Each structure stands twice: as structure tokens, then as C-alpha cells.
Amino acid sequence: MESAALTRWTKKDLIGIRELNREEIEIILDTTPQFLAVSQRVSGIKKVPLLQGRLVVNWFHEPSTRTRTSFELAAKRLSADTLSITASSSSTVKGETLHDTLANIEAMSTDIIVLRHGCSGAPHILAADHSSHIINAGDGRHEHPTQALLDAFTMREALRKLHGNPALNLDNLKVALIGDIEHSRVARSNIHTLTRLGANVTVCGPATLLPRGVEKLGVTRTTDLREALKNADVIYALRIQRERQASALFPSIREYVKLFRIDRESLRFAPDHAIVMHPGPINRDLELSTDVADGPQSVILEQVTNGVAVRMTVMHLLANSGTSRIT
Amino acid sequence: MMSNASEVEYTVLMDADAVAATIRRIALAVANDNEDIESLVLLGILRRGKPLADRLASHIGHVTGYRPPVGILSTTLYRDDLHAGGAGEAVNRRGETHFDFSVDGRTVLLVDDVLAAGRTIRAAMDEVMDYGRPRRIQLACLIDRRCRELPIQADYLGYDLVTKPEEWVCVRLEETDGEDAVLLHRRFIPSDDKGN
Numbered sequence: 001m002e003s004a005a006l007t008r009w010t011k012k013d014l015i016g017i018r019e020l021n022r023e024e025i026e027i028i029l030d031t032t033p034q035f036l037a038v039s040q041r042v043s044g045i046k047k048v049p050l051l052q053g054r055l056v057v058n059w060f061h062e063p064s065t066r067t068r069t070s071f072e073l074a075a076k077r078l079s080a081d082t083l084s085i086t087a088s089s090s091s092t093v094k095g096e097t098l099h100d101t102l103a104n105i106e107a108m109s110t111d112i113i114v115l116r117h118g119c120s121g122a123p124h125i126l127a128a129d130h131s132s133h134i135i136n137a138g139d140g141r142h143e144h145p146t147q148a149l150l151d152a153f154t155m156r157e158a159l160r161k162l163h164g165n166p167a168l169n170l171d172n173l174k175v176a177l178i179g180d181i182e183h184s185r186v187a188r189s190n191i192h193t194l195t196r197l198g199a200n201v202t203v204c205g206p207a208t209l210l211p212r213g214v215e216k217l218g219v220t221r222t223t224d225l226r227e228a229l230k231n232a233d234v235i236y237a238l239r240i241q242r243e244r245q246a247s248a249l250f251p252s253i254r255e256y257v258k259l260f261r262i263d264r265e266s267l268r269f270a271p272d273h274a275i276v277m278h279p280g281p282i283n284r285d286l287e288l289s290t291d292v293a294d295g296p297q298s299v300i301l302e303q304v305t306n307g308v309a310v311r312m313t314v315m316h317l318l319a320n321s322g323t324s325r326i327t
Numbered sequence: 328m329m330s331n332a333s334e335v336e337y338t339v340l341m342d343a344d345a346v347a348a349t350i351r352r353i354a355l356a357v358a359n360d361n362e363d364i365e366s367l368v369l370l371g372i373l374r375r376g377k378p379l380a381d382r383l384a385s386h387i388g389h390v391t392g393y394r395p396p397v398g399i400l401s402t403t404l405y406r407d408d409l410h411a412g413g414a415g416e417a418v419n420r421r422g423e424t425h426f427d428f429s430v431d432g433r434t435v436l437l438v439d440d441v442l443a444a445g446r447t448i449r450a451a452m453d454e455v456m457d458y459g460r461p462r463r464i465q466l467a468c469l470i471d472r473r474c475r476e477l478p479i480q481a482d483y484l485g486y487d488l489v490t491k492p493e494e495w496v497c498v499r500l501e502e503t504d505g506e507d508a509v510l511l512h513r514r515f516i517p518s519d520d521k522g523n
Contacts, residue, residue: 034401034423043429044458048404320409 009321013127013134014314016143017192025196026169028313029153035316036309038077050316051080054111059102060137061087061117066280066304067137067147071114074311080112098122102130111319115139120185133318135311141185147279148189150310152197154303155234158275171198176228176270177219178260179238179287180209182249186279187238191217204228205238205260208249225260229270236277237262237287253286263289267297275299334515340486340496341509346469349485350379353467354386356483361434366462367395368428372402372439372451373421378502379469380438398426400437405450424454431459440498442468445479470496470509 056075075082113132115123120140127134138144181187181203201219276298371380380397388394401424467483497510
């Protein structure tokens, strides 16, 4: 028995990183390479039978292409049946409550519900009362846990490749999160993930987009991009969320570009080995200049590839761990 | 409360020389049976199937002049006990399936240390089939414990024994455990505990 390598997964749902400890995050990261290998098979079938005969419902109340596609593909690569419900086609617009809608979906024997919702806490409220495994695919300004997990996995892979050491973890890695921290559930989940894994996180952006008291989460705060990029191993540009009125919180797009855009100019302040990340979709030439987004330091497309593998891991762990289902 | 400390005793089934001789014998048999030896590929099942497959490949290379390529098979993603909660019990940190050759039309020799229920081999065959259509699949194992739950047999076998419920077989290899040996462990339940 290799008991040292065995760890139990006990969570029924994935609502936020805040509810996870370091060991649970590492279980997810360590389980992911085998799923990455499934997607990268050169011959045969890019599928494994782990969720055969089970139903995954993608329930999206906000527009999303990347995340929804990624979850759908992850479910399909695990051989699950999938169903998509979008806000416009859901009965919520006819006045049904979330609980009632979910109770009706569950009456058709679902196993996993992937929920994106504009209200922070929506997945949390549902998870407590429903038997399906709930995965938060982004709730309001709260969390986007699978994004942060795929980001951490991507950082770890890059770090291991850089040093040629497949055992390295994120301890003492220096990560700069740039841009709209205030409205970003990606930033919040990343901060929880990275601080739990021992990384040093600096958040940087216009003062109006840095939440007051963000230091309490264990991060360093600055409005000076140069300061943030100095010594950064990872430069993570966040999307300026025009749909969340962020643009009203700084004087002009031009000023943002001048002070906070990651481009060839600003990259000069960072170490040569620094990688550039972005959760997508990119506002080209706003958060990132085109040459940097498509340049050698960018791992943005690796993030997308890893996203499917990480989501396969999460679905597998939740659905195949015998975690108690409330009924 | 009575102490339940049970004693564990073991018998050496194979020492290092016996393990080496067995691997040589299996390699010879594989070479003899496969006229189209150059279509042969080996897949070692994690963990100890991998070093065994490496050694077999090296011997086959000596005998035939063709050293077959060796890949790694994890089988974790094809287990049949996951509905019952297996994923939470054992998080796989042993590594993942990896091979860079095609299995289409080839003879695939699966290599594992212990053959018991046969469920790992069922999973391994399903996994291989997802990568392509081999001409045939063969199985080589160091030990057969004879407690089969599926109709699966080894084509090449080192040692065959019937184990009792309180016995278990422990294969140790230089690459994974620092020595070559096959041990039979037996748990002795103290007589005090038996009747109560």
C-alpha cells in the first residue's frame, strides 16, 4: 500500500476556493495530468468512461462561450450526457424561482449541475438543498473556482518546465494580478488559491478598482505597475468588465492603457522568464497589447487547454468520490 | 478493549535470482511465440508493471535483436469501482498513461506484477482499445494469485499460487522498492481473539 499517496476527497460541491484547503487544491492539481493526457491522445478516442450514463447540466444565467464550452467538452470527454440551459430559455424569465427550476431539472435525475449566475452566492444557496453535485462556474463578484484552479495548474506547469523539475509547487512564486480586482471573481478565486499554495500575490490597478481592505486576504496592493511587475514570475491581466460599469471607475480607456496595459514597454520591468496570463476574453490592446497576447511569454491558450482537463478532474472527483448526497 | 495487534509473517516466494530467471524465461517464451516479433509493443501497468516491461523488452532485444518499445498504462480512468466512490479513496498520484507508438495492428503485451481478480487487466484492455485496434493483446504477469472475478488468464506467467484470505503477495522490485523479491505475507490472528 502506498498510503502516503492516498488522500480522500470529501466535498459534494465546488462552490468556492475559500472552502478548500491546500491539500484539496493539490488533489485537484495532481489529478489533472491524466485528464490532460486524454485530451492529447494522438490516436484513438479522446474519451474515458468515468461518467458514463450520468447527466451533467450546464445552467448558464450569464453569457459565456469559453467556460460553457469547456465544461461541456469536459463532460463529454468523461462520457457523460450533457444538457444546456441558458437564461433566455429557462423558466426563470417566467418567474420561477431558482429552487423550483433546479427541483424540476433534478426530477429528471441529474448528477452534476454547472451553474453560472449573476448573483453572488446562488450556487451556495442551491447546493445546500439539492442532491446534485453543484459546480460554481462563476457567481456575481464572488468566485470562479475552476478558472483559478486551471490558472494555478498552468502556472505550476510553466514553473516546472522552466526549472526542469516536475516536483515544484507554487511556494514563493510571485504573481501580479493586474486590472479590475474589485469586480473580478477570477481575481478573488485566484487570490484564495494562490495564497493557500504559498505564492506571493500583488494586486495592481487603478485605486478605484482595488477593493478596500484587499490586504486582509494576504496580498500586497499597489497602483504602480512597475512596482507590481518587478520580480513577477507570473503577470496575470484581468479583463476590464465593461458590462459591470468598470469603465466609469477610471477616467478614460486611454489612461488605463497608458498606466496598466501589459505591452512590450511594461514587460521590460518584469523578469524575462515571466509568463503572461489572461482569463479571456481579451479586450485586445486594452489589457494586453496584441504582440504580448500572441507573444512567446503568453500561456493564454495553454490556460484554455488546461481548463478542460481541470474541469474533468473536478467533475470526476465530485461525482466519483461517494460524497454524501443530500436527499 | 483487547489488543488486536496481529503479527505478520512472510515467506520468500522468489528471491532476486528467481525474479531474474523468471523474467528471462518469460522473455524467451514471448520471443518464441511471436513470429512477427517486430509488431510487438509492451505496455507496463503502473506501478510495477513498468519496470518489469522494461526488463522484458531488454531481454527480448537480446534474444531476437528487436527491442520492442515500452509504454506506460495507468488504467485508473477505466476502473469499474468508481461509482461506488473509488475516486475519493485513492487519488491517483502514480502517473498517467503514456506511449508514443500506435497500437493499430500490433501485438500488445500487457505486463503487470500480480494477477488477482483480473479487473485491472479488463480496465487495461478497454484502455488499449480506446487507442486503436491491436492485432492481439497478450498478458504477462510475475504472479497469479488465483482469486479471479473475471474470465481472464495470463499468456505468460512466472509463479502460480492459491492464497488464503489472510495472505497477500508483495512484489518488490529494484526500481520501485530497492530490491528484487516476491514475498507471501501471512497475518496471524492471536488465538485469544479467535473465539471471541
